[in-house]
Amino acid sequence: MKVLYGAAPEDIKSYDTQRLRDAFLISDLFAADAVSLTYTHVDRLILGGAMPVANSVSFGSGKEIGTEYLLSAREMGIANLGGAGTISVDGQLFTLQNRDVLYVGRGAREITMASASAGSPARFYMNSVPAGTDHPHRLITKEQSKALDLGDISRSNKRRLAMYIHPEVAPSCLLLMGITDLAEGSVWNTMPPHVHERRMEAYCYFDLAEQDRVVHLMGQPQETRHLVVANGDAVLSPAWSIHMGAGTGPYAFVWGMTGENQEYNDVAPVALTELK
Structure with a gap:
């Protein structure tokens, strides 16, 4: 399991491109027949990906985080960004089509994932956060x-x-998760830019053509930075950072949040004229 420690707003003023990417960008989430997990100290989010092709993949041990099982004290959301697939949670089987999401509650022991077709494999994207209920x-x-x-x-x-x-669709303890699709001809994803001091967020960009990129803007409003993001890349957005971006072609993204509340509108908008 990869570990990221995050950064304070003052730190990133001196970051070059590679250091900024190392701290906030997660790539290579969807390797064939493998599970990739990253533990981040930004609200202790675990972000992961899996793409079973020829074989199923399984995980569930909590050894690397000091618990018996990975989800002993955590909940998880799993979005399918690829072809049809199945997820077994302690023997309970779920079938996910493209853009379906599975909520896995606290206490799950073993999760097994498989694709319906090796020619069109499922791409399972995961967010897991600590849970108290x-x-x-x-x-x-x-x-x-x-x-x-x-x-x-x-x-x-x-x-x-x-x-x-x-809360209006499928309740959880602290995790929020959804998918945003841009209309044809639109390029900007979040507008107006904003911060939410009481919650962090993670983005996973997908459905980009191989040649396209999203320019993801982050940082404090008066001290912005950018990340150039490819298909399947994920970005961590701390509570102190804005998050907005524009793509060179069509794309979508999964957003996941955790923090002090689940109030989606608990945000502080930032006027475009204030950005620097």
């Missing part, structure tokens, strides 16, 4: 998510935000 495992399909239409095509930021793990 028990909630049952639950599959939330794309159709069961709650969609919100946001933005304006004339400002290139029209998008559809779908809430999956959310």
Whole structure:
């Protein structure tokens, strides 16, 4: 398990490109027949990916984090960003189509993932956070998510935000998780930029063409930095950082959050004129 320690706002003023990427960007999440997990000290989020192709993959040990099982005191959201696949949680089998999300409650011991077809493998993206309450495992399909239409095509930021793990759809202890798709012709993902002091966030960008990139802006409003992000890359966004980005072609992203509350609108917007 890879470990990231995060950084304070003052630290990143001196970071070069590679150090900024090392601290906040997570790549290579979807290697064939493997599970990749990164433990971050930014609110102790565990971020992971798995792409079973020829074989199923399993995980569940908590040895690296000091607990009997990985989810002994954690909950997890798993979004399928690829072809159809299955996830078994302690023998309970769930089938996930593209853009379905599985909530796995605290106490799960073994998780096994497989793809329905090696030619179109599932790509399972995971967020796990500490949990103090028990909630049952639950599959939330794309159709069961709650969609919100946001933005304006004339400002290139029209998008559809779908809430999956959310009090209004599927309750959890502290994890929030959803998927945002941009409308054709739009490039900006989050507008206006904002910070939410009481919650961190992680983004996983997907459905980008091989030649396309997203320029993800981060940092304090008066001291911004950027990360150039490829398909399948994930970005950590600490509570002190804005998060917004623009793509060179079509893309979507999974957002996951944890912190002091689950109030999605508990944010502090930042006017574009204030950015530096």
